[in-house]
Amino acid sequence: MPNQKHKAVSLISGGLDSLLATKVVMEQGIHVEGINFFTGFCVEGHTHAIRKRDQDKPKRNNALWVAEQLGIKLHIIDVIDEYKDVLINPKHGYGANLNPCLDCKTFMVSKALQWLEEHEFDFIITGEVIGQRPMSQRKDTMPVVARDSGAGDRLLRPLCAQNLPATLPEREGWVKREGLYGFSGRSRKPQMALAAEFGFEEYAQPAGGCCFLTDKNYSDKLVDMWQHHSSRDYELDDIMLLKVGRHIRPRDNFKMIIGREEGENKFMEGYRKEFISLFCSSHSGPLVLIDGDVSDEDLLLAASIAARFGQGRTAESVVMEINYPDGQSKPVAVAPIAPANIDEAWYV
Amino acid sequence: MSTYQLDARRLLCPMPVIKVQNRASELNTGDILEVVCTDPGAVNDVPAWCRINGHEVISAGQEGDEVKIILQIGETDE
Numbered sequence: 001m002p003n004q005k006h007k008a009v010s011l012i013s014g015g016l017d018s019l020l021a022t023k024v025v026m027e028q029g030i031h032v033e034g035i036n037f038f039t040g041f042c043v044e045g046h047t048h049a050i051r052k053r054d055q056d057k058p059k060r061n062n063a064l065w066v067a068e069q070l071g072i073k074l075h076i077i078d079v080i081d082e083y084k085d086v087l088i089n090p091k092h093g094y095g096a097n098l099n100p101c102l103d104c105k106t107f108m109v110s111k112a113l114q115w116l117e118e119h120e121f122d123f124i125i126t127g128e129v130i131g132q133r134p135m136s137q138r139k140d141t142m143p144v145v146a147r148d149s150g151a152g153d154r155l156l157r158p159l160c161a162q163n164l165p166a167t168l169p170e171r172e173g174w175v176k177r178e179g180l181y182g183f184s185g186r187s188r189k190p191q192m193a194l195a196a197e198f199g200f201e202e203y204a205q206p207a208g209g210c211c212f213l214t215d216k217n218y219s220d221k222l223v224d225m226w227q228h229h230s231s232r233d234y235e236l237d238d239i240m241l242l243k244v245g246r247h248i249r250p251r252d253n254f255k256m257i258i259g260r261e262e263g264e265n266k267f268m269e270g271y272r273k274e275f276i277s278l279f280c281s282s283h284s285g286p287l288v289l290i291d292g293d294v295s296d297e298d299l300l301l302a303a304s305i306a307a308r309f310g311q312g313r314t315a316e317s318v319v320m321e322i323n324y325p326d327g328q329s330k331p332v333a334v335a336p337i338a339p340a341n342i343d344e345a346w347y348v
Numbered sequence: 349m350s351t352y353q354l355d356a357r358r359l360l361c362p363m364p365v366i367k368v369q370n371r372a373s374e375l376n377t378g379d380i381l382e383v384v385c386t387d388p389g390a391v392n393d394v395p396a397w398c399r400i401n402g403h404e405v406i407s408a409g410q411e412g413d414e415v416k417i418i419l420q421i422g423e424t425d426e
Contacts, residue, residue, distance in 0.1 A: 036362075038362050038363070038366060042362070060389065060392045060393065060396070061361055061362050061365065061389070061392075061393045061396070064362075064365070064393055064396040064397055064400065065396065067400050068396055068399060068400050071400075072400065073400055074397070074400055074401075075369070076362050076366050076369060076397075077366075078363070078366050240360070270358050
């Protein structure tokens with residue numbers, strides 16, 4: 001019999017699948033609380049917060065929003081440090097870009113299992129659907145997640161449970177198998193129909209598109225960072241800065257991060273005590289951060305490149321201020337580099 | 349009942365929410381937490397987190413480039 005005293009923790013991404021999976025189990029009288037893991041690579045929030053041009057878009061954390069729609073608690077867990085090993089040494093490799101989806105899902109379920117044991121909950125819910133994702137949600141990889149995470153049959157996937165062997169909560173009668181679903185494949189129609197049935201008219205789309213590591217441009221910048229840093233280890237600031245600005249590497253020993261608009265410039269201001277920065281004092285232009293060890297000659301090259309991205313791009317000469325992290329500043333007059341002299345290969 | 353401050357400036361969501369969540373777990377029912385953030389999304393996210401976790405938002409708003417949120421810790425079950 002379904003029993004109110006049984007408790008489940010649900011991985012809430014903020015997308016439709018986890019919303020529905022949670023609702024399906026709540027409908028069976030189970031007490032559910034949500035859990036959401038912040039790896040540092042989550043898309044939502046950050047770019048909206050940084051970029052001025054996105055500021056008319058609604059700013060909300062979809063995981064929180066989903067939890068509020070469901071009327072459940074949500075525990076957001078910082079896993080930035082622990083996630084490094086998942087990203088740097090994925091046992092099952094990467095997807096199309098630097099997305100270690102299978103290891104990532106396994107890691108998150110294992111962290112949910114840890115939380116479950118600490119809080120005396122009974123089973124874990126995910127919104128996975130067989131065939132929905134090319135790496136982590138295949139018939140042959142879904143058992144890997146259950147096995148390698150240690151969750152085993154305490155992992156319930158309500159949206160496709162009828163296509164999988166019965167799990168502990170089903171066998172014990174905590175949830176009725178006939179009240180679960182047998183979705184499969186990439187079509188979103190069954191989920192949209194179920195959302196309509198539950199009366200959910202608004203939800204975030206698309207499922208799974210919430211990680212910067214699935215983005216080629218972002219992954220290229222991360223590879224470049226790893227190639228030019230002494231180790232693949234990273235801090236949150238390192239991976240945040242990959243999300244902002246135009247990245248240009250004119251020399252092996254340094255990279256320029258050039259703000260593309262006011263919001264990015266403002267965000268980058270916060271890093272002026274950690275990086276040498278450039279800005280044009282004779283014309284308006286972007287803030288530029290210099291990542292790397294540079295010579296005076298390198299700074300002149302950087303200044304001429306930076307000048308190309310400001311309002312003085314067609315002037316014969318502009319004044320660039322070189323600001324050092326210790327607060328010292330030095331103006332230099334440079335000619336903006338000719339567009340033909342900017343090597344396409346410099347763009348990261 | 350005591351009043352505490354939390355500086356979550358320069359953090360982007362969900363980090364301000366995580367900071368609030370972790371600080372709130374150390375406080376007692378009735379305590380006041382005053383939070384300052386610079387991520388404009390915090391003005392929505394921190395109150396949303398409070399609502400679903402049983403804490404009261406006394407005020408939340410933008411002041412210049414900063415978001416200031418004052419909340420009161422609700423009944424805790426942990």
